[in-house]
Amino acid sequence: MSDRIFRVNMSDLSVKLEECPSQWAGLGGRGLTSSIVASEVDPCCHALGPSNKLVFAPGLLSGTVAANSGRLSCGAKSPLTGTIKESNAGGTAAQMLARLGCKALVIEGAPAGDRWYSLRVTPDGVIIDTEEELVGRGNYAVAESVRQRLGEKYGVISIGPAGEMKMAVANISVKDPDGRLRSHGRGGLGAVMGSKGVKFIAIEPTDNTISIADPERFSRASRAFAQALAKHPVTEGLASYGTDILVNIVNEAGALPARNFTLGQFEGHDSISGETMHERIKERGGKVRHGCHKGCVIQCSQVYNDKQGRYLTSGFEYESIWAMGADCCVDDLDIIAEADHLMDDIGIDTIETSVAIGVAMEAGILDFGDGREALRILREEVAKGTPFGRIIGGGAAVTGKAFGVTRVPVVKNQAIPAYDPRAVKGIGITYATSTMGADHTAGYTIATNILNCGGHVDPLSKEGQVELSRNLQIATAAVDSTGMCIFTAFAILDDETCLPALVDMINARFGTDLAAEDVTSLGARILKTEHDFNMRAGFTAADDRLPEFFALEELPPHNVKWDFTQDEIDSFWDF
Amino acid sequence: MRRITVKLFAHLRQGRFVSRDMDIAPETTVARIVEQLGINQDEVGVTMINSRHCSPDAVPGEGDTLAIFPLVGGG
Numbered sequence: 001m002s003d004r005i006f007r008v009n010m011s012d013l014s015v016k017l018e019e020c021p022s023q024w025a026g027l028g029g030r031g032l033t034s035s036i037v038a039s040e041v042d043p044c045c046h047a048l049g050p051s052n053k054l055v056f057a058p059g060l061l062s063g064t065v066a067a068n069s070g071r072l073s074c075g076a077k078s079p080l081t082g083t084i085k086e087s088n089a090g091g092t093a094a095q096m097l098a099r100l101g102c103k104a105l106v107i108e109g110a111p112a113g114d115r116w117y118s119l120r121v122t123p124d125g126v127i128i129d130t131e132e133e134l135v136g137r138g139n140y141a142v143a144e145s146v147r148q149r150l151g152e153k154y155g156v157i158s159i160g161p162a163g164e165m166k167m168a169v170a171n172i173s174v175k176d177p178d179g180r181l182r183s184h185g186r187g188g189l190g191a192v193m194g195s196k197g198v199k200f201i202a203i204e205p206t207d208n209t210i211s212i213a214d215p216e217r218f219s220r221a222s223r224a225f226a227q228a229l230a231k232h233p234v235t236e237g238l239a240s241y242g243t244d245i246l247v248n249i250v251n252e253a254g255a256l257p258a259r260n261f262t263l264g265q266f267e268g269h270d271s272i273s274g275e276t277m278h279e280r281i282k283e284r285g286g287k288v289r290h291g292c293h294k295g296c297v298i299q300c301s302q303v304y305n306d307k308q309g310r311y312l313t314s315g316f317e318y319e320s321i322w323a324m325g326a327d328c329c330v331d332d333l334d335i336i337a338e339a340d341h342l343m344d345d346i347g348i349d350t351i352e353t354s355v356a357i358g359v360a361m362e363a364g365i366l367d368f369g370d371g372r373e374a375l376r377i378l379r380e381e382v383a384k385g386t387p388f389g390r391i392i393g394g395g396a397a398v399t400g401k402a403f404g405v406t407r408v409p410v411v412k413n414q415a416i417p418a419y420d421p422r423a424v425k426g427i428g429i430t431y432a433t434s435t436m437g438a439d440h441t442a443g444y445t446i447a448t449n450i451l452n453c454g455g456h457v458d459p460l461s462k463e464g465q466v467e468l469s470r471n472l473q474i475a476t477a478a479v480d481s482t483g484m485c486i487f488t489a490f491a492i493l494d495d496e497t498c499l500p501a502l503v504d505m506i507n508a509r510f511g512t513d514l515a516a517e518d519v520t521s522l523g524a525r526i527l528k529t530e531h532d533f534n535m536r537a538g539f540t541a542a543d544d545r546l547p548e549f550f551a552l553e554e555l556p557p558h559n560v561k562w563d564f565t566q567d568e569i570d571s572f573w574d575f
Numbered sequence: 576m577r578r579i580t581v582k583l584f585a586h587l588r589q590g591r592f593v594s595r596d597m598d599i600a601p602e603t604t605v606a607r608i609v610e611q612l613g614i615n616q617d618e619v620g621v622t623m624i625n626s627r628h629c630s631p632d633a634v635p636g637e638g639d640t641l642a643i644f645p646l647v648g649g650g
Contacts (some may be wrong), residue, residue: 229650233620234648237585243649248584252642254626273587318649430621451648452621456628490648557626 003103008119008126010051011109015126026512028060028088030109031481031526032104032431033075037084038529043537045091047079047188048166048195049267050110056097056157057105059483063098063210067226068485070095070293072174077537078187080168080352080395081412081437084533085187086480090292090301090315094483096155096203097121098210111197116164119201120497121152122496123208131199138345138383139173142200147179155203158183160347163190168394168413170194173344176301180314182292185349186439187414212544214510221504230297230499232491234453238300239289241274243318246418247326248273253450253459254557255423258326259368260358261416264411264423264555268331272321273539277304277333285309298487304337313341318538319440322418323354328361328374335371339378346383348393353382353417356392356399363403373442389570407549412437412539413441421546422555422562424449424459429469429564432544433572435530441486443473447493451554456492460560468573477530478523482506522574532572541570577601580640587614587645599635606631609643620646 005315029037033055045051054076061069061373072094078085097105100123109119116135120127134142142158156175163170170190173181184190212218229235237245250256251269258266281288287303306312315335326337343350357374360366365388366373381389391402396415397408400408409416414437419522421428426445445468449459457464479489482502491498505518536542550562576598585592591612599608605622609631621644622629634643 233618233646237645237647238649241647245585245647246649249647250620252582252623252626253628254646259615275588378617440650446650447648450621450628452628453648454644458628460627486650487648 003261005103005104005106006102006121006126007106007108008128009109010107010111010117010198013111013128015128017125026294027481027512029057029061029071029073029481029483030075030088030477031522032052033073033086034526036104036106036531037075037077038533041077043077043533045077047077047082052195054075054102054107054189054192054196055104056093056447058094058098060481060506061509062094062483064212064222065295066222067229067295068488069483070295071483071485072097073480074172074184074189076189076192078189078437079166079191080538082413083412083435083437083539084530085436087186087189088480089172089174089182089184089205090485091155091176092183092293093155093157093174093203095293096205099206100204100209102271107193107196107198110195115197117197118199121201122204123206134166138512139346139347141171143175143179143181144201146202150202153205155205156200158200159190159193161383161385162346162348162393163194164199164224165390165393166191166194167348167390168395168398169348169356169393171347171349172522173347173443175316176292176299177294178426181344182315183344183349185351187436190347206535208295210509211510213532214508218505218508219559221501221508224497225501225502225505226297228495228501229488232495234487234490235298238487241278242300242302243512244277244316244318244321245274246318247321249450250419255420255450255459256322256326257409257418257420258364259329260327260407261420262407262553264420264557265330265396266326268328268329271331271337271465272325272333272361276446277316280333281305290298290314296485298485300487304358306334312337313344316340319418320350320354323351323358324371324374327355327358328371329368330371331369331372332371333390335375339371339375342375346378346526348382351417352395352415353378353392355409356396359396359399359408360392360403361407362407363405386406408547410438412543414438419446420555422560423558425455425462425564426459426465426468428546428562429465429569429572430473432546433469435527435534441476442475443469444486444489445469447490453490455471460558462564462568468567469573470575474520474523475527475528476523478519481526492544541566544569577635577637579638581608581612582640582642584642585647587618587643602634603604603630605629605633605635605641608641612645618645620644626650
């Protein structure tokens with residue numbers, strides 16, 4: 001069965017299945033979503049209007065037995081940043097779409113009136129139904145309702161009330177193998193799905209398998225790849241402590257943004273650390289390790305229970321814990337977990353929303369450290385769409401504007417995540433130049449600046465940072481196209497058998513003859529395609545800048561400022 | 576002797592400690608301290624003295640804080 005493009009037009013409620021054009025045949029994941037958006041979406045369109053398109057694409061290896069290959073890319077023009085956007089998530093959807101022969105699901109147009117719809121993806125196409133019952137409901141209720149209606153095995157992609165209200169912080173949820181939620185978190189893609197009138201997408205289970213051009217070669221390469229991942233030391237730490245293992249090391253390095261980016265260390269770091277989370281999960285009968293999709297050998301997710309031992313949240317990430325924790329000075333992991341659950345259910349990005357709350361704290365709307373009030377705001381303001389809830393729901397930049405705050409940590413209107421760019425200069429280059437707005441995953445220099453993966457580049461020196469960020473952004477764009485989890489990058493950086501095994505799997509799957517350099521040039525091509533879209537949307541080099549306060553205010557404990565010149569930043573694009 | 580504070584993280588804490596003051600002879604390297612703590616060099620990913628990354632040959636001074644991490648990742 002050849003892979004096809006499933007195209008759904010919400011203006012006339014029609015569905016088309018198209019053969020994949022040859023120029024997109026070698027693309028998957030981010031490479032494909034960005035190529036489709038760049039070629040079919042007018043960069044100057046309104047992100048919530050009928051001309052935008054929402055594109056889901058499994059990676060090149062998704063649906064095969066390749067370890068950690070179940071990431072789903074979602075792309076569109078972002079209503080938060082106005083740039084092109086790709087956000088990827090785990091869950092079961094990528095593998096299921098790939099097995100249905102769906103290379104990409106493109107949702108275009110916009111329905112007339114206020115009606116809501118569901119989509120059901122089957123091997124023969126997509127069935128569009130009107131939806132009333134679940135309108136206004138949270139993502140957990142949607143996943144449960146689809147389970148009752150269609151059965152346990154259906155994949156689910158959904159939006160919560162925030163997506164329905166087209167808030168710029170709205171995310172898109174993807175059901176994981178245990179019925180929990182993963183998220184296409186960043187860039188407000190939930191609002192784009194809401195603008196298309198789609199409440200949820202159900203994906204039919206299938207017994208189909210992916211056709212492999214050279215099964216023996218594939219199986220050899222896939223074994224080598226899985227072994228390289230399993231034996232890398234980072235894998236052990238992630239399985240025991242989750243991504244929250246980073247709280248203590250980033251804090252120690254003086255780069256953990258606290259109190260709305262005024263401090264580089266958080267007094268309460270120990271109470272929100274991965275070590276503390278690990279002990280608490282064990283005490284309460286949760287799960288220390290958990291995979292967001294089948295075939296994950298890293299298992300960085302977890303199941304975090306409340307004091308009574310009842311499920312509270314999973315996929316409880318460092319970024320989410322930092323944002324509601326250190327950035328808002330909340331040092332109670334249970335409150336942060338409750339906020340995480342609420343944000344997943346309402347369908348909002350934990351980074352953007354919590355950083356917006358931190359900005360509101362700076363404005364004096366609530367006190368730093370007042371986690372209970374933050375919970376109330378989520379429940380009673382954001383979830384209900386009150387005027388204040390919609391300000392927070394507009395993201396950190398909107399919140400800063402509404403309250404006249406000058407210390408607003410955003411690039412291209414997207415909140416800066418959990419590493420202060422003054423104390424980790426490489427990541428500052430990534431924030432400034434990423435085609436996505438401030439995004440740590442776009443070129444994770446923390447690996448080399450802080451964690452000594454792939455060598456070491458001094459985080460406080462400007463030396464080598466532009467090149468580091470460039471190399472990582474190019475590599476990441478390629479990895480994001482394979483369906484691989486970005487955490488495979490640690491092994492790829494350190495273990496010389498890992499990248500050849502990955503390239504070998506792609507060759508064996510498609511019968512191609514790519515070399516490692518071809519994968520690198522694919523990454524460079526994707527970045528250029530995205531950058532070109534942004535330029536056509538009206539962005540210039542002047543948008544590749546960090547907010548002024550980073551250059552004006554010293555960050556303790558190292559007392560460092562952001563000190564790159566404009567030319568130095570702009571040299572990023574010299575490739 | 577020099578008095579320093581040593582902090583351990585993640586699984587390196589198991590059977591050891593979270594934070595402790597230690598008296599070390601002058602010229603004692605980070606590698607030697609790691610060895611004294613019964614930690615295998617291969618298990619060590621990152622060491623920092625006073626929040627700056629340091630090499631195994633670095634020598635902590637009086638009052639310094641040495642942080643020892645296994646190889647960790649995430650993001």
